[in-house]
Amino acid sequence: MLINEFDLTVEPGERVALEAPSGAGKTTLCRLLAGYLSPQAGVVEVDGAPVSCGRRRRGARRVQLIWQHPEEACDPLLRLDATLSEGLPRGECLHDARPSDLMERFGIAGEWLSRFPHELSGGELMRLCVVRALLARPRYLICDEMTAMLDAITQARVWTQLIEVAEREQLGLVVVSHSPELLDRVATRRVSLAR
Numbered sequence: 001m002l003i004n005e006f007d008l009t010v011e012p013g014e015r016v017a018l019e020a021p022s023g024a025g026k027t028t029l030c031r032l033l034a035g036y037l038s039p040q041a042g043v044v045e046v047d048g049a050p051v052s053c054g055r056r057r058r059g060a061r062r063v064q065l066i067w068q069h070p071e072e073a074c075d076p077l078l079r080l081d082a083t084l085s086e087g088l089p090r091g092e093c094l095h096d097a098r099p100s101d102l103m104e105r106f107g108i109a110g111e112w113l114s115r116f117p118h119e120l121s122g123g124e125l126m127r128l129c130v131v132r133a134l135l136a137r138p139r140y141l142i143c144d145e146m147t148a149m150l151d152a153i154t155q156a157r158v159w160t161q162l163i164e165v166a167e168r169e170q171l172g173l174v175v176v177s178h179s180p181e182l183l184d185r186v187a188t189r190r191v192s193l194a195r
Helices: 027-035 080-085 097-105 110-114 121-137 153-169 182-184
Strands: 014-019 063-066 140-144 173-177 190-191
Touching: 014 027, 014 182, 027 063, 027 140, 027 173, 063 121, 080 110, 080 121, 097 121, 097 153, 121 153, 140 153, 153 182, 173 182
Parallel strands: 014 173, 014 190, 063 140, 140 173
Antiparallel strands: none
């Protein structure tokens, strides 16, 4: 997907909706913003520093991407406690106050942590991916259709909790969704990717 002459600034605490028809490059842009793809021209920066690139780079990143399909974002050979721990800054553990608070807030049951990704439902795994992203203490969170596969009640709960955390921690969010109603509720600003 080719994205030309696109400029986006997201302020801390802002929730920006990316709008475009299917196939216009929203997911490609999300991967560029999060450092999973390298731009052929131009630069992606966080607080004046270039975003480091590479899909296989592990560890906490300042920009976190929550993928549309959580099963693609988790190593199928890792138990979920190891998957969650990937997001933790050095020196923190899952039993500390903040990780425990986030797991409770998003309904992550303790017994899930000894399981493998395929042993959870898609909705359960998505909530775990949201918590993993938040554990990294990012400055920005890219949400690429992250709740599209969830039922309406679970979707509302996840967004309510995420917005509360984002406001408290002044996270900038970039939100992609095909649901205009969802974008009306969560976005503070809309940006069109279509020409």
